[in-house]
Amino acid sequence: MKKIVCAVLVFLSLLPLSAAGAVNAKSAIVLDGLTGAVYFELNADEQLPMASTTKIMTAIVTIELGDLDREYEVKREYTLVEGTSMSLREGERLTIRDTLWGLLMLSGNDAALALAGEGGGMENFVAKMNAKAHELGLENTHFDNPHGLDSEGHYTTARELALLAAYALRDETFREIVSSTSHSAAGRSMTNHNKLLRTYDGACGVKTGYTRRAGRCLVSAAERSGRRIVVVTLNDPDDWKDHAELLDLGFSKFEERPLQTAGCEVGACTVYGGVPETVPLLAGETLTAWLADGEQPQVVLHGPHFTYAPVFGSAYFGRIEYRLGGETLAEGQVAYGADSARAAEKKSLWERIREWLFG
Missing domain, CATH: 2.60.410.10 (D-Ala-D-Ala carboxypeptidase, C-terminal domain)
Structure with missing residues (x-):
């Protein structure tokens, strides 16, 4: 009997993390940011809410619209949203670029509304988000809003969110923002709450998220020796720990x-x-x-x-x-x-x- 137990324990230790029960997420994936190769997955195609990781798409649509240094005046409707905020004030003037920093670094829901409003209006902007998802082949992703607050028609999968993040990280402006630990803009001192930027060697972003329905959502990435690994977990109560281990798993696939x-x-x-x-x-x-x-x-x-x-x-x-x-x-x-x-x-x-x- 002891031999059987020992054999089972050895077998479990050799299994992928998901089979061994080491990942706490409802859904997860480890993706090669250059080639798209998948090194680990757990329910990676299950449609789930993604909370503020939505803002990766909000940022990319905004960046690709261009004119980032255009100044605009904050409308009252941009400030009327719950949740995390960059504390926009009605009548305040700032640039699209500064608002992008508030979107990604402070996870401002008000910043998301402002970028959507200045990017053609809410309905039009969300349509652009879904069009971009279709362009990237993200057929199990749909956006109802630019901020990620819960909505029945707002969902993605770990696989498609990882592909979106890998795409976004190819953009210099996006990469600069999500990899920064702090920034000052529009009279605000911003601090990035992505712990991995301070604790994981080579970490380069990208976005956190949380709602009661979605749970803790996290997209992370790290670069070492010219290779980039992207990790996504959805509804993971122990995401920081899991991401460090999953990033390690990804980098273990490479040799010089x-x-x-x-x-x-x-x-x-x-x-x-x-x-x-x-x-x-x-x-x-x-x-x-x-x-x-x-x-x-x-x-x-x-x-x-x-x-x-x-x-x-x-x-x-x-x-x-x-x-x-x-x-x-x-x-x-x-x-x-x-x-x-x-x-x-x-x-x-x-x-x-x-x-x-x-x-």
């Missing part, structure tokens, strides 16, 4: 691998009018990247398709770039690997006849 060694051949270049007519291209340095099993980065050479003689070995050719999921993993310089002298010019037929006749 060589991409090239200094001096290795990475291509060739045609030399017009040269001898030889083709010269090798050599890597200027050793490059490595953190990769998961089976990943093959795309190799892109940046330089001329051809050149003219003479060419000198070790002269600068251009750059080599290794890309994965549309982002750069590593890059370095490339040099010509051999000389190519200018070929002797061929004489014309008339020149050869004259030389034959007259010596």
Whole structure:
């Protein structure tokens, strides 16, 4: 009997976190932010309310509308909302950009109403949120409002929320805001309440959320060695602990691998009018990247398709770039690997006849 119990315990220790009961969430996922690969999931396709993590979409729609430095006047209707607030005051003037900071850092529901109002009106703005969800292929997501307060038609899944976050993190403005621990704007001192920014190595955002119906919702991300992991938990009473463990799980999938060694051949270049007519291209340095099993980065050479003689070995050719999921993993310089002298010019037929006749 003891042997059976021990065997069961060993088996459970080898199971994914969900099977071993270590994740407290109703729904969860660990997603590779570059490739979209899933390293862990728990009820990841169940439609659930997502509270203020809604504001990830509110922010992206606002950013993509542009004109972030436009100033506007706060209307009374923007201030009439319950829950978390950036304390907008009727008649106050501030920019869309400052309001974005209040939306994401202070989780201001009033900021969400202001951005929707200034982004074409509530109904129109929410329609844009749903259109963006459709554009991104988020077919199990629907928005009723820009702030995330409970509503029957307001839901997403852990999988689709992670995909949305991965998309949002590709935007420089969004990434700057959610990765900042503090900020001053519009006469306000803002502090980011995302604990992971202070406690987890490489954490870079993104958004917390809570309502009674949704429970504690959290979207987090971290970057290490050029790789980004996105974690989502919905209705998780112990989300901070779970996210640290799930981020660790994500990063455990990677190992450092060589991409090239200094001096290795990475291509060739045609030399017009040269001898030889083709010269090798050599890597200027050793490059490595953190990769998961089976990943093959795309190799892109940046330089001329051809050149003219003479060419000198070790002269600068251009750059080599290794890309994965549309982002750069590593890059370095490339040099010509051999000389190519200018070929002797061929004489014309008339020149050869004259030389034959007259010596």
